[in-house]
Amino acid sequence: MMWRSIARFSKTAAAARTGGSRRCLSTTIPGPCIVHKRGADILHDPWFNKDTGFPLTERDRLGLRGLLPPRVISFEQQYDRFIESFQSLERNTLGQPENVVSLAKWRILNRLHDRNETLYYRVLMDNIRDFAPIIYTPTVGLVCQNYSGLYRRPRGMYFSAKDKGEMMSMIYNWPAKQVDMIVITDGSRILGLGDLGVQGIGIPIGKLDMYVAAAGINPQRVLPIMLDVGTNNQKLLQNPLYLGLRQPRLEGDEYLEIIDEFMEAAFTRWPKAVVQFEDFQAKWAFETLERYRKKFCMFNDDVQGTAGVALAGLLGTVRAQGRPLSDFVNQKIVVVGAGSAGLGVTKMAVQAVARMAGISESAATKNFYLIDKDGLVTTERTKGDPAALAFAKDPAEIREGASIVEVVKKVRPHVLLGLSGVGGIFDENVLKAMRESDSCKPAIFAMSNPTLNAECTAADAFKHAGENIVFGSGSPFEHVELDNGKVGHVNQANNMYLFPGIGLGTLFSGARIVTDGMLQAASECLASYMTDEEVQKGILYPSINNIRHITAEVGAAVLRAAVHDDIAEGHGDVGPKDLSHMSKEETVNYITRNMWFPIYSPLVHEK
Ligand SMILES: NC(=O)c1ccc[n+]([C@@H]2O[C@H](COP(=O)([O-])OP(=O)(O)OC[C@H]3O[C@@H](n4cnc5c(N)ncnc54)[C@H](O)[C@@H]3O)[C@@H](O)[C@H]2O)c1
Ligand SMILES: O=C(O)C[C@H](O)C(=O)O
Numbered sequence: 001m002m003w004r005s006i007a008r009f010s011k012t013a014a015a016a017r018t019g020g021s022r023r024c025l026s027t028t029i030p031g032p033c034i035v036h037k038r039g040a041d042i043l044h045d046p047w048f049n050k051d052t053g054f055p056l057t058e059r060d061r062l063g064l065r066g067l068l069p070p071r072v073i074s075f076e077q078q079y080d081r082f083i084e085s086f087q088s089l090e091r092n093t094l095g096q097p098e099n100v101v102s103l104a105k106w107r108i109l110n111r112l113h114d115r116n117e118t119l120y121y122r123v124l125m126d127n128i129r130d131f132a133p134i135i136y137t138p139t140v141g142l143v144c145q146n147y148s149g150l151y152r153r154p155r156g157m158y159f160s161a162k163d164k165g166e167m168m169s170m171i172y173n174w175p176a177k178q179v180d181m182i183v184i185t186d187g188s189r190i191l192g193l194g195d196l197g198v199q200g201i202g203i204p205i206g207k208l209d210m211y212v213a214a215a216g217i218n219p220q221r222v223l224p225i226m227l228d229v230g231t232n233n234q235k236l237l238q239n240p241l242y243l244g245l246r247q248p249r250l251e252g253d254e255y256l257e258i259i260d261e262f263m264e265a266a267f268t269r270w271p272k273a274v275v276q277f278e279d280f281q282a283k284w285a286f287e288t289l290e291r292y293r294k295k296f297c298m299f300n301d302d303v304q305g306t307a308g309v310a311l312a313g314l315l316g317t318v319r320a321q322g323r324p325l326s327d328f329v330n331q332k333i334v335v336v337g338a339g340s341a342g343l344g345v346t347k348m349a350v351q352a353v354a355r356m357a358g359i360s361e362s363a364a365t366k367n368f369y370l371i372d373k374d375g376l377v378t379t380e381r382t383k384g385d386p387a388a389l390a391f392a393k394d395p396a397e398i399r400e401g402a403s404i405v406e407v408v409k410k411v412r413p414h415v416l417l418g419l420s421g422v423g424g425i426f427d428e429n430v431l432k433a434m435r436e437s438d439s440c441k442p443a444i445f446a447m448s449n450p451t452l453n454a455e456c457t458a459a460d461a462f463k464h465a466g467e468n469i470v471f472g473s474g475s476p477f478e479h480v481e482l483d484n485g486k487v488g489h490v491n492q493a494n495n496m497y498l499f500p501g502i503g504l505g506t507l508f509s510g511a512r513i514v515t516d517g518m519l520q521a522a523s524e525c526l527a528s529y530m531t532d533e534e535v536q537k538g539i540l541y542p543s544i545n546n547i548r549h550i551t552a553e554v555g556a557a558v559l560r561a562a563v564h565d566d567i568a569e570g571h572g573d574v575g576p577k578d579l580s581h582m583s584k585e586e587t588v589n590y591i592t593r594n595m596w597f598p599i600y601s602p603l604v605h606e607k
């Protein structure tokens with residue numbers, strides 16, 4: 001992907017934003033930031049480092065004089081300098097293989113991340129459309145695959161099976177006093193790439209980068225966690241550079257004991273933190289969600305965040321057809337992939353139908369067709385996940401194990417949604433079969449990540465299924481130029497539109513758990529974000545450039561749902577009563593004011 005637009009550093013952008021975290025206020029005149037170190041230790045700490053940007057007075061105060069070249073360079077100049085190096089890297093790597101270029105881009109950003117977080121987050125936020133695909137999906141997948149080789153410095157914390165009994169004390173090794181957001185993985189299902197063991201740490205890091213960029217969580221208060229319980233990936237076990245435990249994955253109670261111990265330790269030290277589970281294989285995704293959701297403030301992004309984003313897309317599809325939302329109950333939906341994501345989506349969508357139609361959930365499954373690696377799930381299925389059987393069809397309608405193309409031909413669905421992790425399974429035949437859909441504007445969601453694992457490309461979808469389709473994909477694709485002269489809009493149907501707002505709203509509500517009501521509110525907020533005019537053009541989700549705005553809206557919706565559910569305990573000086581008296585607009589303002597914004601704050605040394 002070529003560099004499209006350079007976002008020049010804008011002073012007004014900084015001035016337009018008020019508020020910030022309690023520790024490092026980011027108002028027009030930034031509040032002071034307390035630092036407990038001096039001299040070279042500050043230069044080596046990316047949270048505080050300003051590189052050549054330290055003013056002379058601060059150099060004196062903090063014992064930095066002589067440790068830096070004499071000239072002071074402004075934040076703006078530093079920013080431009082980075083953008084220039086990035087562009088020069090783009091020029092120098094022209095024509096090289098895509099993976100090589102992507103990793104080179106990740107490296108240059110990662111080096112800045114390791115050196116100067118304020119500048120890193122500023123360039124990330126101002127250029128989110130170009131940089132998200134590098135620090136997040138899809139390049140983050142490639143980074144995880146190559147992590148042992150790319151590794152230079154630690155980031156986040158590692159808890160391994162060998163740390164059993166030690167976690168309560170280990171958690172105090174983390175240098176930050178306060179942690180707001182934790183993203184944890186066990187590396188067992190990294191995107192559609194399978195078990196990557198300890199190398200999966202790249203995912204919590206990327207997700208938390210989005211928390212900072214989109215939700216304005218202070219980067220000093222985020223914590224990526226890798227829970228290393230071994231790996232079943234033989235290639236990794238044989239790789240001499242592999243950085244994780246060389247043992248097969250723990251199973252059963254042994255596994256649960258490790259994760260129980262981590263959760264107890266984390267919430268003992270930071271009782272108000274929010275924990276996001278990410279990229280766990282389905283069985284543990286579901287089991288840990290059930291085990292912890294009433295006990296700890298946690299949610300599973302692949303199950304619940306994805307469900308909310310997909311439901312918003314499904315509702316958007318109804319609007320795109322020019323139909324009233326109530327018509328959602330009549331949409332025929334084929335879901336390919338019955339794992340943590342596919343089942344989460346189907347369950348939430350079925351619940352929405354049941355609510356809208358005033359019928360039972362089992363009656364609401366009528367228009368849903370679930371396909372897994374063994375084909376269509378019917379009541380004839382003897383083995384498999386009992387959760388999938390809740391959506392099983394009568395084999396008299398279509399045979400057990402029917403293929404995707406068979407199901408599409410027979411059902412003529414309004415929507416075909418893929419969360420299988422299998423690249424290209426929406427092949428030409430499947431896509432052509434979607435032309436016979438009963439919808440005037442059929443929708444195709446190829447939601448699997450990264451790009452090569454998408455069920456189809458955007459170009460193929462528009463080419464084979466027709467130019468009138470609505471299209472969404474988990475990883476970004478370029479918009480498609482259609483033969484009719486119009487543009488086929490590509491939506492990025494990715495949980496990034498919800499998880500930052502779910503975490504943010506939960507945090508500011510002070511709720512101790514994440515309820516279904518909060519998740520539903522998040523999804524409804526996203527579903528109603530786009531105007532009718534945009535939806536008519538097939539634009540179901542906001543541009544990633546607006547991710548900070550949509551996240552504030554989603555965060556406010558989640559917070560208000562927590563108030564409604566009577567579980568908001570408040571955050572900082574803002575108590576539950578204050579929250580309950582806020583109007584919708586005031587809640588959005590409250591959230592926005594408290595989002596961290598990257599700007600250099602004066603550092604004040606305290607012993
Ligand atoms: N876009 C998003 O926001 C988003 C969110 C979560 C997950 N995902 C992606 O979805 C994919 C699946 O994630 P998951 O957590 O559900 O994985 P999972 O391993 O839990 O589930 C995969 C499912 O796909 C089915 N499957 C495998 N091969 C198939 C085939 N040939 N035909 C039909 N079904 C097949 C499996 O039987 C299983 O039910 C991954 O690629 C992940 O990156 C995307
Ligand atoms: O990480 C992403 O891009 C989305 C999702 O959480 C996934 O697992 O694919």
Ligand SMILES: [Mg+2]
Pocket residue numbers: 191278279301302
């Ligand atoms: Mg995920």
